[in-house]
Amino acid sequence: MKNEDEPKDKRLKPGDAQKLTMAEVAKYVGVSAMTVSRAFRQDASVSEETRKRIMEAVDALGYVLDLSAGSLSSRRSGFIAALVPSINNSNFSDTARGITDALQNTGLQLLLGYTDYSAEKEEELIEAMLRRRPEGIILTGGSHTARARRMLAKAGIPVVETWELPEDPINQVVGFSNSEAMALLVRTLAGQGYRKFGYIGGTTARDTRGSQRRSGFQKTVEELGLGPGRMISFGVPPITMEQGGQAIVSLLERWPDTEVVLCVSDLSAFGAIMECTRRGMKVPRDIAIAGFGDYEISSICHPRITTINVDCYGIGRQAAARLLHALQSGEATGDEITLTGYKVVLRESTDRNGAPTA
Amino acid sequence: MKNEDEPKDKRLKPGDAQKLTMAEVAKYVGVSAMTVSRAFRQDASVSEETRKRIMEAVDALGYVLDLSAGSLSSRRSGFIAALVPSINNSNFSDTARGITDALQNTGLQLLLGYTDYSAEKEEELIEAMLRRRPEGIILTGGSHTARARRMLAKAGIPVVETWELPEDPINQVVGFSNSEAMALLVRTLAGQGYRKFGYIGGTTARDTRGSQRRSGFQKTVEELGLGPGRMISFGVPPITMEQGGQAIVSLLERWPDTEVVLCVSDLSAFGAIMECTRRGMKVPRDIAIAGFGDYEISSICHPRITTINVDCYGIGRQAAARLLHALQSGEATGDEITLTGYKVVLRESTDRNGAPTA
DNA sequence: TCATCAATTGTTATCGATATCATATAGTCG
DNA sequence: CGACTATATGATATCGATAACAATTGATGA
Structure with missing residues (x-):
């Protein structure tokens, strides 16, 4: 099946570097391999003149250091x-x-x-x-x-x-x-007068940061005496923009009087906002929506999205x-x-x- | 300066795997290192029984194969x-x-x-x-x-x-x-009746795909007899959503009657659309905008963005x-x-x- | 002037797995 | 039953660089 003995690929000229080794560079320059090795590192003690000669040879021959060999020896x-x-x-x-x-x-x-x-x-x-x-x-x-x-x-x-x-x-x-960050967002929005909080996130515990945000939301809503949060879980993390859109539809069907919805990430928040817009709802007039992560999109889209900026x-x-x-x-x-x-x-x-x- | 002889980090128990080698696994099992090496590959000929014993030992000892050694030897x-x-x-x-x-x-x-x-x-x-x-x-x-x-x-x-x-x-x-893909988009939109084409892209030739798209645009607009395209270059690639917004402002200031604007990517197209929306222009009623790349955002945002889908x-x-x-x-x-x-x-x-x- | 030292270079062993060849054992078949 | 084959395993050299130590040279200073 295989034609191993055909003329080699044109880009491999016979005498080419292919298996050029440090020893060959050394021989070419007339020094030991060790000296070549040293020339490749700044710290090592090689005379400037020798290093220059070696590097010229490296260039001329087209030698490329082999780290896989070096790392075995140096254990790094x-x-x-x-x-x-x-x-x-x-x-x-x-x-x-x-x-x-x-x-x-x-x-x-x-x-x-x-x-x-x-x-x-x-x-x-x-x-x-x-x-x-x-x-x-x-x-x-x-x-x-x-x-x-x-x-x-x-x-x-x-x-x-x-x-x-x-x-x-x-x-x-x-x-x-993540839980405190989300809690801070809840408190901030509650401070602005929002009372009926919804939450959109993924279903499983696979995304631990997502679950932490969720529990931070839940805990804080309860602490503030704002009843149990209205939680919608939608799909396996990471939930997409599209799922954000689907989720807000479910959420609003179930709790039409929700005032503000927090999303596990900006991407789902964006999807939710677009879906609302498409359905003729104005954000934030009819419903407020916030995200998490401060993605580029959130400062660009219309309306711009409230979020948690993370470093x-x-x-x-x-x-x-x-x-x-x-x-x-x-x-x-x-x-x-x-x-x-x-x-x-x-x-x-x-x-x-x-x-x-x- | 360094205290090399201090007691080691607590998480490194003295006898730990640290430097566990294949030879030690071999000794533990009572076979040669070569046999252990073989056991790690499916193709090799090792009896099922031996392989099982070896793998148990590997598990028990917590041995992890060292590819850096292997790759030197196998030259792969x-x-x-x-x-x-x-x-x-x-x-x-x-x-x-x-x-x-x-x-x-x-x-x-x-x-x-x-x-x-x-x-x-x-x-x-x-x-x-x-x-x-x-x-x-x-x-x-x-x-x-x-x-x-x-x-x-x-x-x-x-x-x-x-x-x-x-x-x-x-x-x-x-x-x-990239140039033909962009050309196709121009032709398609021209076929829908658009006549005054604008283009938003990055400044330099660093992004060769970007330049190709640009030249595909330019060429096609001229071929169709739609005058020279109205080109705005904005920033060093990759141009961001925000730059897309800034670019469309420049473009419309200069050529207010532009009917459709093609962008080097969906991201700049999105930025452009949002900026228009923010300024009270309706897309596509007042101006049509298209992108390139079919990013997720383009099928979600409002209005959804015409684009080139690339595989x-x-x-x-x-x-x-x-x-x-x-x-x-x-x-x-x-x-x-x-x-x-x-x-x-x-x-x-x-x-x-x-x-x-x- | 000779011991000492710093700077530079060389020699040899080694890192840890695998290629390669050799060997042993069991099974096959005319 | 002997030669042959397939299967399973071992012994040894080796991949290509670098660590560690040795050696050489010239310079320095008492």
Whole structure:
């Protein structure tokens, strides 16, 4: 079947670098392989003149360092792993960007995986990552399978859990209380006079941040004596814009007099608002709607959406910073919790005056 | 400065896995390391009974395979690299998802990097990737620095360029003509009676897909005898929702009688529509607006946005499939071009009847 | 002037798994 | 029954860089 002996692909000229090794570069320059190895690192002691000659040879030959060999020997893989629920969510991709930026010039690279909001998939990914011996690992959330926890414990590398405040942290934490953030939003809106609160979120407990927001909502509504919240669960997290639209329809069918609806994220809030608009309801005149996460869309759409701004980028930066610190200080750092900020952003979608804009 | 000899971090119990090796697992079970190695692969010949015993030991000891060692020996790194302009763009994250899905059960992992629409950053990333010896690499677009091209040629691995049809392909291509896709949209809208066309895009040539769309627009408008298009360039790609809003203001100031505006992406189209709405203009009654990319938002927002649907996910899947094919057939595959589909999706934002919905 | 030291380079062993070849054992078949 | 084959396992060399230590050189200073 296979024609192995056919002439090689045209882009592979016979004598090409293909398997060029450090030793060959060394021979070419007339030094030892070790010297070439040193030339690739800034710290090492190589005379400027030698390094220049080596680098010229590297260029001429087209040699590319082989880290997989180096990392075996140095026992440093040169990357850190990060797992996020979804790459298709700008909150998490901002966090990924924060990590990448913090890793600049550290010689560490980011290996990203996404768990699709599933603890099982997370477990698989953790194993896949650990097989490549990352120097540290950043996780989203604090709920992991037992085996995942065991693997992480054994790995002996710094672990940072983000975006939440887990009850039983593995190691370090960089995040905030989703439940308190949502509570703050409820209190703020109650302070503006809203009384009949609805909530739209996903069905299962897969999205732990979602459940925390939900419970923060529920608890606060009750504390304020505003009766039980009107909760609609719609679909498996992450709930989409479209599901947000469907959810608000159900919610309003069941509780037509709802005054304000809080959504587990801006995306569902946006879907809900659009669906209302489409049905001839004015937001916030007929109903107020708020989201969570402060996605770009919320400051652009019409009406602009009230939300909780979360420091997504900062979470990434700080998580990476904690990791770097742990690595530098010889892994002797204890477990710490770094709180990141959040704030209510009041916008048109919950404006008591009703007229979103002139 | 550092206290290297302090007691180790509490979470690392002395006897822990830390440096558990395959040889130790082998000794524990009473077989050779080679047999343990085989047990980890399905294809290898190990008796079911031995494999079971080994896997139990692996579990009991908490051993995790070390791929960095294995890949040095087997000369297979077990991953493929993909570079996208931005992870924070759902078009590209759909492509990334397509790649990941296609890689399921192949033993290959995806290593993702983002270039931020910069050829220099791409070059850096290509080098960083090649240092880890990926078995293949997927790029976005066809414009690369000379050094990047040289490195890729020398690497001797399959390369897939995506999302475009480069004039001078490196190896394989999976994509479509952005210029023709945009041309199709212009023709479709012209067919509906629109005559005065505007265009909103980014300023520089950094985003080659953007420039191609622009030139497809320009060319077609002229071909149809609709005068030169009214082009507004706004900001460095990727242009944001907000910039879309600013751009349409400029465009309408300059050419108030414009009938329809095409945007380089749905995101800028959305921003433009919201800005119009905010200023009391009705879309499409007062002005029609269309986007490119068929992002989720475009089917949800109000009015829904006319756009070009691109098979983002399919691009990823097929790019990975081409790569896998090349790897299986002993890298002897020639350069091929795989065309992916696109289609015009007509929605409310360009509806000639003007009334988006009841 | 000779010991000492810093700077630079070389030598050798090694990281941990796997390719490759060798070997043992059991089953098959004319 | 002997040769042959398939299956299961082991022994050893090796992948390509780097750690660790050794060696060389020239400079410095008492």
